[in-house]
Structure formats: structure tokens, C-alpha cells
Amino acid sequence: MNLALASSPASVESARTQPAIQVSNLSIVFDTKRGQIIAVDRVSFDVAPGEFVCIAGPSGCGKSTVLNTIAGLEVPFEGEILVEGAPVYSPRPDVGMVFQQPHLFPWKSVRSNIAHGPRMLGKSTTEAYAIADDLIAMVGLKRFADAYPNTLSGGMQQRVAIARALANQPRVLLMDEPFGALDAQTRAVMQDNLLALRDRIKATIVFVTHDIDEAIVLADRVLIMSAGPGRILREVAVKLPRPRSSSVMVEPAYLSLKKDCLDVIRAEGLRAFNQSDAD
Amino acid sequence: MEIATRAAMQEATSAGRDIAIRTGGRARRPNSVRLRRLNILVGALSLPLFIGLWELVSRSGTVNMVLFPPPTVVAAAVLEWIRSGQFFSDLLASLFRVTTGFIIGGALGILLGVLTGQFPLISSLLSPLFHILRPIPPIAFVPIVILWFGLSEAGKLFLVVWGVFFTVWLSTHIGVQKVDRGLIRAALMLGTPRRQMLQEIVLLGALPYIVVGLRTAVSISFYTLVAAELAGAFAGIVYRIEIAQQNLQTGQVMGGLAALGLISFIADRLFAALAERIVWWR
Numbered sequence A: 001m002n003l004a005l006a007s008s009p010a011s012v013e014s015a016r017t018q019p020a021i022q023v024s025n026l027s028i029v030f031d032t033k034r035g036q037i038i039a040v041d042r043v044s045f046d047v048a049p050g051e052f053v054c055i056a057g058p059s060g061c062g063k064s065t066v067l068n069t070i071a072g073l074e075v076p077f078e079g080e081i082l083v084e085g086a087p088v089y090s091p092r093p094d095v096g097m098v099f100q101q102p103h104l105f106p107w108k109s110v111r112s113n114i115a116h117g118p119r120m121l122g123k124s125t126t127e128a129y130a131i132a133d134d135l136i137a138m139v140g141l142k143r144f145a146d147a148y149p150n151t152l153s154g155g156m157q158q159r160v161a162i163a164r165a166l167a168n169q170p171r172v173l174l175m176d177e178p179f180g181a182l183d184a185q186t187r188a189v190m191q192d193n194l195l196a197l198r199d200r201i202k203a204t205i206v207f208v209t210h211d212i213d214e215a216i217v218l219a220d221r222v223l224i225m226s227a228g229p230g231r232i233l234r235e236v237a238v239k240l241p242r243p244r245s246s247s248v249m250v251e252p253a254y255l256s257l258k259k260d261c262l263d264v265i266r267a268e269g270l271r272a273f274n275q276s277d278a279d
Numbered sequence B: 001m002e003i004a005t006r007a008a009m010q011e012a013t014s015a016g017r018d019i020a021i022r023t024g025g026r027a028r029r030p031n032s033v034r035l036r037r038l039n040i041l042v043g044a045l046s047l048p049l050f051i052g053l054w055e056l057v058s059r060s061g062t063v064n065m066v067l068f069p070p071p072t073v074v075a076a077a078v079l080e081w082i083r084s085g086q087f088f089s090d091l092l093a094s095l096f097r098v099t100t101g102f103i104i105g106g107a108l109g110i111l112l113g114v115l116t117g118q119f120p121l122i123s124s125l126l127s128p129l130f131h132i133l134r135p136i137p138p139i140a141f142v143p144i145v146i147l148w149f150g151l152s153e154a155g156k157l158f159l160v161v162w163g164v165f166f167t168v169w170l171s172t173h174i175g176v177q178k179v180d181r182g183l184i185r186a187a188l189m190l191g192t193p194r195r196q197m198l199q200e201i202v203l204l205g206a207l208p209y210i211v212v213g214l215r216t217a218v219s220i221s222f223y224t225l226v227a228a229e230l231a232g233a234f235a236g237i238v239y240r241i242e243i244a245q246q247n248l249q250t251g252q253v254m255g256g257l258a259a260l261g262l263i264s265f266i267a268d269r270l271f272a273a274l275a276e277r278i279v280w281w282r
């Protein structure tokens, strides 16, 4: 069973002409008991096909909200979102999502969890299981194919969640702090796994994190967001060579990038602090 | 009385388990080994001790033996009950009412719980009504059931169904509402059509709640059985207790109570064992 996870030739053709994701003037306002909260304020960015973009920012700055909106999960928004050239209204199977919590179906084994997507898209159980078994091997969980999620560690559960999202061969993969709940060691391993995986699947990836190190290690480009309301402060291109691993974190080029990012974040923190002082 | 017996039996068994677990943790100390042996010994002696004391008190002359017969008399009454063949027809009649009522009430409860849990419009229509009817003890419906159904089986089933339905409905309703939104979002992202969400995610997500509701309903079905048979019947364990009471056969009354306690205890344990298989992923 050959998993044609890379984009088909036709899409490569159109890819040259259009970004995989176009977000223009995205604003999201929530109505709450204490009035309206502007969660996201006129955010615009493009993601090229096959690009790996990280959105980094403090807690509550609207990272999840932006990602959910691209996924078609958050309904009311202003502005325009195009995925592969088409406006987004509802979830679509060529856009995969990995959430901060694994959200595995507890009543399904690892294999059935991963096979769920293909089955929903009309594949036979045999086909779906074949796809699942390939992905199980890819994320290194062969021994646990028949295990139930509650018997797996957090890192293993998140690997299953990634495999499950990949089973529908998404053109776009959205990841919302998928390693946020893991310990530092496991997180480094997962980052390396993801980098290796990414070289094989060639999907466009938008990865949300509050960890600036994680963002630089993984991304081609980092979007730094600020809180209250959420805006994009700066785009930082990460020109570190690939294939990459988390050991890149000790190289001078990495450190100077990180300094750039931290400067932006510190300036913004100072500005926010002075502003709240003035209130 | 039936309730007290059940509670006592459950408490006794769970207390025994607690002790076993606690001593198990400290098993390395010889002191605790001795303590555990003592506990087992005391546990084994508990019932014989209690029954012996009862026999002594009954026969001591300080109490009226007709109203407080010794265990030997109770045992004789139970044996006679079984030998006469009435025990099995009583047992069958009661079990039929409980199981049929449980199945109908449980099925209706699950069906309507899923509907009200899943569809806000149906919930707005039915939930206020159900919330008003639910707290009324089923026993309070005996008079009107007699008016409606006379002494027929339908009236008895009605009472059991009534009692079972509301418990199962409420737990199913809550279970459906509490299904993890994250699972639904994950399913949506994987291409699960909304109309398939019920069978793929919601029912299974609610299953643990439904099972808890059904387990509670097992005991409720026995409570309502008591009301149903006291309201007038021609066979049944509680009916036999009532007849014996009228004939001042206190031994038979106590034998009936013991039988009822034992049956509902067994039913509860069977369902608990079944429940572990229903929620297979735990």
C-alpha cells in the first residue's frame, strides 16, 4: 500500500500560482457576559504550499482561535480565509488538525482511531486498516496497534493523534500546541519525529506554540503574535538548513534568530506593561 | 426493610474489601498478616454469630415468638414455600415484572435521553415535563394505577417502567450532553458527517453514563416491584409476604424478605459484572 501523501502533480502546478493558505484581515470577536472581546484583530498572512509556519505568542493571544478558524471550526469571523484557493466554512478532510489534547476516541484501539478518517471518507475497513498500519509503523507504535488510548503515555497518544490526522492525506496540517502538555525530553523527541515525518509527507503545516525555541527549531517562518487583541507583530524567516533536529538549538545562527525573536517579544511585553500601568 | 437489608449487605461486602486492600498494602509486616487472618475469621463468623444470637433471643422468652420467630422457624417456612411449588411461581411472576419493566423502561429512557440530549428542540419540549414528573416517588402512583389498570399485569409493569424510565432518561440525557466537545471536533476534522456523529461518537461517549443509569435502575425496579405487588397481585414474592402477614405467618414474611434481598443483590452484582463488559475500553 503506497501512501501518496505528497501532493499530486496537478496540485503542484496550481501551487506555483497560489498560496496553500491565505488569511486576510481576519478579525474574531467573542460576545461574553462582560461585553465583547476582540480575540483576533486584522490578522493577515499567507502560507506557501509545503511551507512549515509556526505561530508563536503568549497564552490567550488567539493562536487557537486563528487555527480553529482556518480549520473551519470557529464560525463567526470577519475577513477572508482561503485554503487551496477556496473559502472556508466548515471542516474539510484535506485539512487535518492535531489538538493540544490528543482527543483520541477512547473506545477505539490505536489502529481503529487512525482508520477512522479513511473509513469516514468511504474507504473499506480493509483499506482503512492498511493505511492505519502504514502510519502506525511511521510513528513507531507497531507494538501498540491494538492498545486502547488510556493505556498509552501522553507522548504516544499525541503520536497516534498525528498519525490519525495524516490518515486522510491532508494537504494542510494544523497543529495546536500538540506537544504543550509533554515534558521537555519527550517534547524534544517529538519535535525530531515531526521533522523527520515532515520530510516524508510534504504537507503544508501551520504549527501553534507558545515556546519560541520550538517555533524556531521546526519552522521555515515564525509569526510572532501579541496578546490583547491578537495581532501579528513580526515575521521571522528561519533559514536554518534542513534536515534539522532539535540539536540545532546550540548553533550560532539559531541563537541570533532567537535573540531577534526575544527582542520583539520583550519590546511588546514592555509596551503592554506600560499601557496597563497607564490604564 | 428491603432497602435496609440491601444497604447492610453492600456495606458489609465493601467494608470487607476495604480491609482486604488496606492489609494487602502492608502485607510484609507479620503483624498485619495476623490482623488479616483475624479479619477473615471474624468475617466468616459474622453471619452464624448473628443468626445464633437471633435464635437465642427468639427462644429466650423475652420476646413474642410469633412476631419474632427464630431463624429455624423462618428456614422451615422457606422450605415449605419451596416444596409447595409456590416459591417458583412467585419468583417467576416477580422476575417477569422486574425484567420486562426494566427492559421497556430502559429502552424508552435511552431513546428519549438521546433525543433530548442531542436535539435542543425536543429537549425544550419534553425536559420540563420530565423534570416535574421525575421527583414524584413511583409509589405515589399506585392509587391512580389501580384506577386505570385495576389489578392487571399492565398496571404493575407501568409502575416499574415509570420508575426505571426517569433514571435512565436523565443519565442518558446528561451523558449525551457531556460528550467531550473535543472528540466531536476531532471527528469533524476527520470528515465524520454530522448525521453520523450520533452513532460514531455521541452514543459511545454517553455509554458510561447510560450504564450507570441502568445500574441505578436495577435497584429502582425492585423498589417499584414492591409497590406494584402490594397494590394487589395474584402471585409474586412481595404478594406472598403480604398474604403471610395477613395470616400472621411471620416466619414466611421474614423468609420472603430474605428472598427479595438475595434476588436484588444477585441482580445488582450481575449487572455490575455486565457493565464492565459493556464499557469495553475501560
Ligand SMILES: Nc1ncnc2c1ncn2[C@@H]1O[C@H](COP(=O)(O)OP(=O)(O)OP(=O)(O)O)[C@@H](O)[C@H]1O
Binding pocket: A030, A031, A032, A037, A039, A057, A058, A059, A060, A061, A062, A063, A064, A065, A066, A210
Ligand atoms: N468561545 C469563546 N468565547 C469567548 N471568548 C473566547 C472563546 N474562545 C476564546 N476566547 C478568548 O479569545 C482569546 C484567545 O483565545 P485562544 O484560545 O485563541 O488563545 P491561545 O493563544 O490559543 O492561548 P493558549 O496558548 O492558552 O492556548 C482569549 O482571550 C479567550 O479568552
Ligand SMILES: [Mg+2]
Binding pocket: A063, A064, A065, A176, A177
Ligand atoms: Mg490555545
